Amino acid sequence: MTYSLQPFINKEKCISVTGLGYVGLPLALELAKQFKVIGFDINQERIALMQQGIDPSKELDSTAFEGCDIRFTADVSDLQQAHFHIIGVPTDIDSNKVPNLNPLLGATKSVASALKKGDVVVYESTVYPGCTEDDCLPILESISGLQGGKDFKYGYSPERIVPGDKVRTLTTILKIVSGNDAEALELIAGIYGSIIKAGLHRAESIKVAEAAKVIENTQRDINISLMNELAIIFDKMGIDTQAVLAAAGTKWNFHQYQPGLVGGHCISVDPFYLMHKAKMIGIEPQVIAAGRRVNDFIPSFIAKRIVQSLIEQDKNPGKSRVLVMGITFKEEVSDIRNSKVVDLIQELEDYSIAVDVIDPFGSPAELEHEYNIHLKVAPEGKYDSIVLAVGHQAYRTMQPKELEVLSNGPVYLFDIKGVLKKDDYQNYWRL
Structure with a gap:
């Protein structure tokens, strides 16, 4: 049994992409410019939009769908037509901050039901080291009746897309690829290498690739938590944190990070996957856990500062109104998953403050349903x-x-991201 790129180039074989969110859809469309692709998602409403050339995540415009050899489907049986399967479903945490692998394992079952001898399965979802081989591979084997490594190949190539970033897009970000053996790695590298302009890094094992992905966001989480802790300290001292960072940043080896709300489905989630695996092997993470605690505390810290400001104005928080501008997890995106602004709103409401929320990107229906x-x-x-x-x-x-026209008296502005000019406001606060 040979694993060759040529049948895919000739479109004798096709590629499936399971999970068409902000990761899967751009990947599927880019692959469909050169290969025959099946785009699969269990959400029929999303599929209907994509069939009309509409990105449900609002990341891509209609031109991204042009010239693509792709068929969108919610019928799992259509996966049987593919020979190279990519799984890019979201990996979240549950209410106890334990990894929720249900979407990943569900997608694995779907692909396993269509798996044939000579097929290849590649995972893109963020997981802890060992998940592909320890959690997903047994499902692929048991449902398909095939043996991994012998009857089919498998690998891991972590997604690195940054939502809302129009400069560092899929093809311009170096891609990590890995496979269960050299033959698998060669084909996986061939498929991805056909679309990734920035080049590939061949990891020495699947576990190395999984670990590399999960520490990318863990590192950012820890660094931002330091900035947030500094912001808390300097606020107590009456020092402008942004001024401190600007001064410290004049040294060549000072790393630039900013304090802020750390939400979304990557930075605030991935560390829990690494911590989960560490605890499984008998290690209790200290630094990673501390970073998460600090970042999770920030909504409460900001809410208390707002309440303190209201009291200083001789206003009763229970009779006050606060306007919150922006609720998505980051700038210029519609994604509200794990938005820490939601935590801030809930903290304010716990003080009986009336909160109004506006956002040009947020979906009213989603916010009503989810929060x-x-x-x-x-x-x-x-x-x-x-x-x-x-x-x-x-x-x-x-x-x-x-x-000013929105304010009951002088403007009291809490500019969490520090995007407006401090000197333009008499009552101005930022992290």
């Missing part, structure tokens, strides 16, 4: 404090007069 938060079309009335929570471009260009 029971009613998204306002526009601000309504006057507010005692204004929180600029997400630095969408529309907010970065706002002038002081625009906030």
